[in-house]
Amino acid sequence: MVRRTVIIGGGQAAISMIAEVRQLAPDRAITLIGDEPWLPYQRPPLSKAYLGGEWTIDRLALRPAEWFASEGIDTRLGVSVEAIDRKSAKLHLSDGSTLSFDDLVLCTGARARPLPEALSQGLKGIYTLRGIADADALRSEMQEGRHVLIIGGGYIGLEFAAIAVKSGLKVTLVEAAERILGRVAAAETADYFRALHRAKGVDLREATQVAELSGNPHVKRAYLSDGDVLDVDFVVAGIGAVAADDLARDAGLTISNGIAVDDHCRTSDERILAAGDCTSFIRGETRLRLESVQNAIEQGEAAAATLAGSTAGRKFSPWFWSDQYDTKLQIAGVSQGYDRVVRRPAKREGAQSIWYLKAEKLIAVDAINDPASYMTGRRLIDAGVTPAPEEIADPAFALVKLAGRSA
The missing domain is CATH 3.30.390.30 (FAD/NAD-linked reductase, C-terminal dimerisation domain)
Structure with missing residues (x-):
């Protein structure tokens, strides 16, 4: 009997797992479910080459549509999974249908952390950047001479600042902590990028919060904790991301800053694996959740090996990158x-x-x-x-x- 593997999520981890499974277990039936209308695509270029107009949407694709057809992958796009029934091994989909699985792989990624509702107040013109739809919406705002307020001095915020400067925008970036990159890099690295952005004309303010945003219905003004009031055309929130682990949590899987997995990418249910940004794993004495292309690739391949019967767990050696100017x-x-x-x-x-x-x-x-x-x-x-x-x-x-x- 042919086993059916269902993958939820359309990112790097999913595509890496599919490609590896086809090498290790070519006869396995595979269904890919994605809540976006696009086949799996690269996300890092969204805040760089795609938003800057250097890449088209076609170039973002991790594999062409023909590849999925030639590999016999059943793709269901623009539909989300509403619940996992572990007892019956079935998924309940947003279109009202159900889908049975022998093995399930969660590659649900992460979600951009939104501004608190007390601050955003439902105003239009406030954006996060995580997917193609986000980048497309931002593109419509990025007109030369306009003023963008970026909230958050992490890598996403700094990368967007660089693209905004190249596009001719006036850029103000505020970071609530004492310095930019406070959670992810040493002061020496932060010093370099602070000087770089200021030299490019970014009004970069540290230890500064946004106390209030106002407008009707589109954001027009920002009140800062340092007493300044800024007239702004739009706002970008780059205040981190959270694991998209809701499905796993609701299904009763173990959650610890993401879906907890072992070196084989197994969750607390032996029929369910997870890979990529949605997971956390033990490295040394610490449980980590990494938002990294490399980690998504390696975990996707590890999940495929587990499905194919490998008993050799994998240890991951993380690496990352950021392009600014x-x-x-x-x-x-x-x-x-x-x-x-x-x-x-x-x-x-x-x-x-x-x-x-x-x-x-x-x-x-x-x-x-x-x-x-x-x-x-x-x-x-x-x-x-x-x-x-x-x-x-x-x-x-x-x-x-x-x-x-x-x-």
């Missing part, structure tokens, strides 16, 4: 919990890397326009090798020579 930030590892930072200058002007240590162990590297340090950092982290701080700080010392050592 002509600057590329590449991140290896996870800096959470670091207790020391070492800056390494690079030969190229404007390039440097920030190295994070925890209990004298290398855990992460931020490489700014410095791909060589990024690659070396990844190799060292994967090998469990930590250079001495003085070696890191010395640009003449060839760190790459240490990458062949074992921990």
